[in-house]
Amino acid sequence: MAYSDKVVDHYNNPRNVGSFTRDTPGVGTGLVGAPECGDVMKLQIKVDVDTGVIEDARFKTFGCGSAIASSSLATEWLKGKTLDEAAKIKNTDIVNELKLPPVKIHCSVLAEDAIKAALADYREKWAAKAADAAS
Amino acid sequence: MNYFEVFALPRRLGLDADDLQRRFYELSRRHHPDFHQAAPPEAQARALEASALVNAAYRTLRDPIARVEYLLCLEEGRAAGDGADVKPAAPPALLAEMFEIQAALEEARSGGLDAAARATLAAQRARLLERSRDAERRLTGPLARAWDEGPEADRPCVLAACREALATRAYLRTVIQDLSRALGEDEESSVSNRRH
Amino acid sequence: MSRIVGIDLGTTNSLVAYVDEQSGLPRVIPDRDGRVLLPSVVSFTPEGVLVGEPAKRQLVRRPGSTVYSVKRFMGRGFEDVREELRYFPFSVAPAEGIVRIAVGGREVTPPEVSAVVLRALKERAEGHFGEAIERAVVTVPAYFNDSQRQATKDAGRIAGLDVVRIVNEPTAASLAYGLHQLARGVIAIYDLGGGTFDISILRVKDGVFEVLATNGNTHLGGDDFDRALVEWLLDDIRARHGADLSGDPEAMQELRLAAEAAKIRLSAGERTALTLPFADFTYHREILRGELEELIEPLVQATLAPCRMALADAGLPASTIDEVVLVGGSTRVPMVRRRVQELFGKAPHSQLNPDEVVALGAAVQAQILAGGITHMLLLDVTPLSLGLETLGGVASALIPRNTTIPTGARELFTTSVDGQTVVDLHVVQGERELARDCRSLARFELRGIDPMPAGMPKIEVTFLIDANGILQVHAKELRTGKAASIEVTPTYGLADADVARMVEESYAYAEADVHARLLIEARNEADTVMTHVERALRQGADLVPAGELAAIRAALDALRQERDGGNTELIVARTVALNQITEPLATRLMDAALRAALASRRVAEIMESP
Incomplete structure (x- = not known):
């Protein structure tokens, strides 16, 4: 078929659906949208403030199957990664893993944007405090 | 051609x-x-x-709206239907609002819709519909005139404003459609109007 | 180039028409007896295949091998029609893919049955013009999907006709009205036939007939009115006579034909009666128009939702419609006219005969294609969205419904596994979000992709819906520019090889000359009349004076002797003679049945009253 089993599985059984309370220490939130189709995606990371490692990740996506599968996969990958490693996740990695067809590539872009936004949010909110604590 | x-x-x-x-x-x-x-x-x-x-x-x-979308594709040098390279920065407040409505809708749906919930959803939809029309009026009115008649130098700005208005409309329409479906008024929803 | 005729291949009746060169006006072609409508009925008798009136007369006698309303089965699968099979006396094999009807020890497909009807019309036209007819425009319901259109084209091919254009019935009707200058502005065509319903909204301007939107239901028509009435009659018979006729195919056919006739009479009159002599009792019943209307109300209502959707898709409120035109025999039902008038807020009209107007329009389109009319242009739309099955079984739209045809869409595909050389596509048609709720059209296999790492090949697939509303698919590998070969497996269609075989078989049928077929018709007619007479004699021999009885027996024997001979005229003459000599008997039997029915009813009424 045109789609891999993996993508169908992520679509049917999305991992890590849900959310953290925004103000929980170490939580970074990314909220992004795809203007082409009106999909919205919220992706959150929960970082161990001491080690800088992502302990957990959650998402909530209102959109098509590829967007859901992309964000589901992204949260799986994020867990256990350092912030720098997380920043290296590219939409093309998601495309290759899920074998998304060209028409659905913008869904993977959305997931990448969401990761970036969540990392930025974390840095803005908590990184300074983490640095303070460390010093 | x-x-x-x-x-x-x-x-x-x-x-x-x-x-x-x-x-x-x-x-x-x-x-x-x-x-x-x-x-x-x-x-x-x-x-x-x-x-x-x-x-x-x-x-x-x-279709005056499809016309704007197409013009943007042409000006950005991409094929119709492809994702935009230059993304409009979605107004964060709008995104958050749409997300919240979606989440509330999901919750309302899982609890079964009583008359009060339906009325709330319907009122919300009416409000969003008006905002979506507003975006359309902006596109077909002042923005279209600015493109046709304004100075050449303003065009990038006009296009950016068009992009933003289109994005706003797209987010609103998605939510409006989901609300309509929840209210059971869109049973035979056209695939064509669905996302993607 | 040979002439092109226009054919209305209807659920109940079919017609053929052409445009008269001198007057420039379309005309329907009658048969030898002056009849214009050819009943779309095909009977597979041991003697041979019958079509039209002779086949219709076999409906009660050979219910299991006489096929009618086959249009409801065109391009469909067993699962699609399972629900309504109980209304049909012939059986359909529960198999995958296309519907197969079991008749007289063999299986036929709907296109083959339709081909028999088309061939009869082709021959009718050939007789009229004295020349071979090889090309036709054939009409289909606007809401027919790709498989149903393809099945119609296949039927033409099997009948030896090149179907040069498939035209939507309501649009064809608009052409006929347009040619007569009877419709302009924005018009709504409400087309309710024997088995299908269509609504089309058109703009007629400067000779261009632009369809703005269309909607409908390919399983809603006069047949359903008849069924509702049959169900009601069955209940009534159960209550009054304690008999359940639903398992008796012959009785069911009699009931269906009587219900249809009663429905037609109720369009003109406020009340009607039907009397049906069955083996054990005679059923008599008066039916009021109001009773019929109560039964069909939900069906008539069901036509209104598609009307509203078509208006919404056209972006027009009902008040902006300039004219509402009625097409199809079922629009003669007063309640239909009333509801249409209420919806559109203006009186609908049907100046052109609603039974003929579609065929006339097909003839106009044929003349446009032949180059004989140049000022008219028809721009039709595709009734259903075309999509691809994508992630999670979701249908992703390629071409939205109500797009003007011809139209196309391009999509890029790639591979998901290293070295993959084949890509599968599943094309669906419909408005539902999930592919499984849409109609599966076909699976396409793109083959011959050069082995490359996953995601490297870029295959551009072009989907084109042509002016017939039929899908064509082409594929090209963009890096190499090489056309990819496509293997198509239609979900509910005939493979090319099947069609070729059926064409062969139908030639064999065609070669049986006209005389042979007339003989078959005569023999079947003789059998029908003899069966009736024998039954009448068993039921009412005591009603016949001795002299008359002897004469009837003599006429019966004379016909029986001649029946297996080869003299068609003699068989017909003796059949006519037997019919005439038994007329007084038939009248007496009918009177007796009526009296009995009325008497039993009076008794029943007395018993019921307190």
């Missing part, structure tokens, strides 16, 4: 509907397969292609 060129029209957003229709009929009479029945197969295939192009061009340009 782009859709404006198909009709020998400049890249303008303000188009006269009657004039466009006249050009469409004229081109259809020239290219429609009905008038090429006796032609050799290659010529028939060309007529089919040409006629499909004329129809696609008319479908896009006759």
Whole structure:
């Protein structure tokens, strides 16, 4: 078929659906949208403030199957990664893993944007405090 | 050949509907397969292609909103339907609002919709519909005029504003559609109007 | 180039028409007996295949091998029609893919049955013009999907006709009205036939007939009115006579035909009666128009939702419609006219005969294609969205419904596994979000992709819906520019090889000359009449004076002797003679049945009253 089993599985059984309370220490939130189709995606990371490692990740996506599968996969990958490693996740990695067809590539872009936004949010909110604590 | 060129029209957003229709009929009479029945197969295939192009061009340009979307594609040098390279920064407040409505809708749906919940959803939908119309009015009114008549130097700004208005409308429409479906008023929802 | 005729291949009746060169006006072609409508009925008898009136007369006698309303089965699968099979006396094999009807020890497909009807019309036209007819425009319901259109084209091919254009019925009707200058502005065509319903909204301007939107239901028509009435009659018979006729195919056919006739009479009159002599009792019943209307109300209502959707898709409120035109025999039902008038807020009209107008329009389109009419142009739309099955079984739209045809869409595909050389596509048609709720059209296999790492090949697939509303698919590998070969497996269609075989078989049928077929018709007619007479004699021999009885027996024997001979005229003459000599008997039997029915009813009424 045109789609891999993996993508169908992520679509049917999305991992890590849900959310953290925004103000929980170490939580970074990314909220992004795809203007082409009106999909919205919220992706959150929960970082161990001491080690800088992502302990957990959650998402909530209102959109098509590829967007859901992309964000589901992204949260799986994020867990256990350092912030720098997380920043290296590219939409093309998601495309290759899920074998998304060209028409659905913008869904993977959305997931990448969401990761970036969540990392930025974390840095803005908590990184300074983490640095303070460390010093 | 782009859709404006198909009709020998400049890249303008303000188009006269009657004039466009006249050009469409004229081109259809020239290219429609009905008038090429006796032609050799290659010529028939060309007529089919040409006629499909004329129809696609008319479908896009006759709709003032689709016209703006298409113009953006042309100006950005991408094929119609491809994702934009230059993304409009979605207004964060709008995104958050849409997300919250979606989440509330999901919750309302899982709890079964009582009359009060339905009334709330319906009122919300009416409000969003008005905002979506507002975005449309902005696109077909001041923005279209700014593109057609404003100075060349303003055009990038005009396009950016168009992009933003279109994005706003897209987010609103998605939520409006989901609300309508939850209210059971959109059973035979067209695939064409669904996302992607 | 040979002439092109226009054919209305209807659920109940079919017609053929052409445009008269001198007057420039379309005309329907009658058969030898002056009848214009050819009943779309085909009977597979041991003697041979019958079509039209002779086949219709076999409906009660050979319910299991006489096929009618086959249009409801065109391009469909067993699962699609399972629900309504109980209304049909012939059986359909529960198999995958296309519907197969079991008749007289063999299986036939709907296109083959339709081909028999088309061939009869082709021959009718050939007789009229004295020349071979090889090309036709054939009409289909606007809401027919790709498989149903393809099945119609296949039927033409099997009948030896090149179907040069498939035209939507309501649009064809608009052409006929347009040619007569009877419709202009924005018009709504409400087309309710024997088995299908269509609504089309058109703009008629400067000779261009632009369809703005269409909607409908390919399983809603006069047949359903008849069924509602049959169900009601069955209940009534159960209550009054304690008999359940639903398992008796012959009785069910009699009931269906009587219900249809009663429905037609109720369009003109406020009340009607039907009397049906069955083996054990005679059923008599008066039916009021109001009773019929109560039964069909939900069906008539069901036509209104598609009307509203078509208006919404056209972006027009009902008040902007300039004219409402009625097409199809079922629009003669007063309640239909009333509801249409209420919806559109203006009186609908049907100046042109609603039974003929579609065929006339097909003839106009044929003349346009032949180059004989140049000022008219029809721009039709595709009734259903075309989509691809994508992630999670979701249908992703390629071409939205109500797009003007011809139209196309391009999509890029790639591979998901290294070295993959084949890509599968599943094309569906419909408005539902999930592919499984849409109609599966076909699976396409793109083959011959050069082995490359996953995601490297870029295959551009072009989907084109032609002016017939039929899908064509082409594929090209963009890096190499090489056309990819496509293997198509239609979900509910005939493979090319099947059609070729059926064409062969139908030639064999065609070669049986006209005389042979007339003989078959005569023999079947003789059998029908003899069966009736024998039954009448068993039921009412005591009603016949001795002299008359002897004469009837003599006429019966004379016909029986001649029946297996080869003299068609003699068989017909003796059949006519037997019919005439038994007329007084038939009248007496009918009177007796009526009296009995009325008497039993009076008794029943007395018993019921307190």
